[in-house]
Amino acid sequence: MPTTRRDFLTYGAVIGAGAVTPVLATGPADARTHALNLRRDPFTLGVAAGDPDPDGFVIWTRLAVDPLAGDGLGGMPSLRVPVAWQVATDERFRRIVRRGVTRTDRDRGYAVHVEVDDLEPSREYWYRFSVGPFLSRTGRAVTAPPRGVMPSALAMSFVSCAQLEHGLFTAYRRLAEDRPDLVLHLGDYQYEYTAGAYVAPGGNVRDHDGPETTTLEGYRQRHAQYKTDLDLQEAHAATAWAVVFDDHEVDNNWAGDIPEKPAETPGFLARRKAAFRAYYENMPLRRTSVPRGANMQIYRRLHWGRLATFHMLDTRQFRDDQGCGDGYRTDCPAAADPARSITGQAQEEWLIDGFRHSRARWDVLGQQVFFAQRDNDQGPLTTVSMDAWDGYAASRDRITRGWVDAGVRNPVVLTGDVHAHWASELKLDYDDPTGPSVGTELVCSSITSGGNGSDSAATAHPWLAWNPHLKFQNNLRGYVNTTITPDDLTADFRCVDQVRTPGAEAFTRATFVVEDRVPALNLTYDRAPVSTFSRRSAQDVSRETVELETQRP
Missing domain, CATH: 3.60.21.70 (Alkaline phosphatase D (PhoD))
Structure with a gap:
């Protein structure tokens, strides 16, 4: 299935690193690693989705084999890394409706943002990423209803x-x-x-x-x-x-x-x-x-x-x-x-x-x-x-x-x-x-x-x-x-x-x-109440509130 017209690494596209034409992917494992030879799972930071609208949402991950590396780059090699992604209507990915490959590198902090579109409104979807043999966990997102529709809840x-x-x-x-x-x-x-x-x-x-x-x-x-x-x-x-x-x-x-x-x-x-x-x-x-x-x-x-x-x-x-x-x-x-x-x-x-x-x-x-x-x-x-x-x-x-x-x-x-x-x-x-x-x-x-x-x-x-x-x-x-x-x-x-x-x-x-x-x-x-807080005075409550809100370092 072809990639969406907005399949790109957002940060790099805007700061001038140059958009990369996505390659077709038949599944997450198809991302080509070229010279990349990761020996550890790069999906240590999980996945996320954001800002849903009626036809899609953003999906995110960031690659890091050593998350606490002092240079902030997660122990990743200084290479452009292809990252494949999929969106499906079921949690087991039997019906994949969007897929593609994007790339990230050190200039982007090895972050990936894909704005997925052309999805159905008011629908539950699942998404995931892969790099080489490594597969991320699965995330879930719900698209918003159409602007003119009054949903029940x-x-x-x-x-x-x-x-x-x-x-x-x-x-x-x-x-x-x-x-x-x-x-x-x-x-x-x-x-x-x-x-x-x-x-x-x-x-x-x-x-x-x-x-x-x-x-x-x-x-x-x-x-x-x-x-x-x-x-x-x-x-x-x-x-x-x-x-x-x-x-x-x-x-x-x-x-x-x-x-x-x-x-x-x-x-x-x-x-x-x-x-x-x-x-x-x-x-x-x-x-x-x-x-x-x-x-x-x-x-x-x-x-x-x-x-x-x-x-x-x-x-x-x-x-x-x-x-x-x-x-x-x-x-x-x-x-x-x-x-x-x-x-x-x-x-x-x-x-x-x-x-x-x-x-x-x-x-x-x-x-x-x-x-x-x-x-x-x-x-x-x-x-x-x-x-x-x-x-x-x-x-x-x-x-x-x-x-x-x-x-x-x-x-x-x-x-x-x-x-x-x-x-x-x-x-x-x-x-x-x-x-x-x-x-x-x-x-x-x-x-x-x-x-x-x-x-x-x-x-x-x-x-x-x-x-x-x-x-x-x-x-x-x-x-x-x-x-x-x-x-x-x-x-x-x-x-x-x-x-x-x-x-x-x-x-x-x-x-x-x-x-x-x-x-x-x-x-x-x-x-x-679930504690013994009642034994403390109202003056204690007021004092503690002020201290917690004003005496931060």
């Missing part, structure tokens, strides 16, 4: 914040077992620190390899270390992902062209360029996201028929520097400055224009940092995080008013970053708790970041008392499963009770339902 999960040192990636494996149709990763896929620089409560359970990531070699090696984790490989193989980065893919709390530490400003754009290139090489992204120097187009839209439009945002690359520092501050004038933005003007206009033209039942913002106001001061002062949308209140107001003025039917914001589950209703005026809610926000906890955490169910988080729009918080690790239908969106807050030893089971801590045209959170399930 979508199973979508979202995740964030996986610090390899802080725990095992058990939650990724449990997510794979839940078998969603689509996963959104909202940032902090990997962390930049050298071993032991960022320690979880109770200590770290494993170490990063190599120094803090600042170079292309370092970022490539770090991504490879994360990708060798078998739980993460399971999650990628389970379904297609749509990814966006937050800060730790580059540098903690970076903003635009400004790093966390001012002394590192002169070389920061070179660091950002290296981080973006490694991020692209290691993610199932389309060629529209190929970095150009220190710039990367990561904000984009995915459509799931008429049911949902996913507006995937970038709240790092174009933001103004945090006002009054990175942590919690009281009445910071910069936070209210209308000239400041967390998205940049072009992205803000793109988003609001998307609201005006949307015909989706649900408009979902996949983004990185807390959107609703979250005041940690019980008194008359307002004390909020400068790194979240609270530090860019005018920017948040323009976007909120943008979806209200556009008549968006069901706006839902999805968030990561804060290492805890939260659920909130969104307001035009957070100082008026009696005012109408105009949207909802669902926040997923971390996969591991922060260590085990604790079940905060028995003692309600104190901030909920003076932030009445905040409806739920839990400090265990986990992810969120959603089921989106034309009538409602159901969110299951999934938790694991610990991440230090293998085998933790996942359970649903709480379930909320958002009904069509009703921007409110209805709690329909609340499981009894």
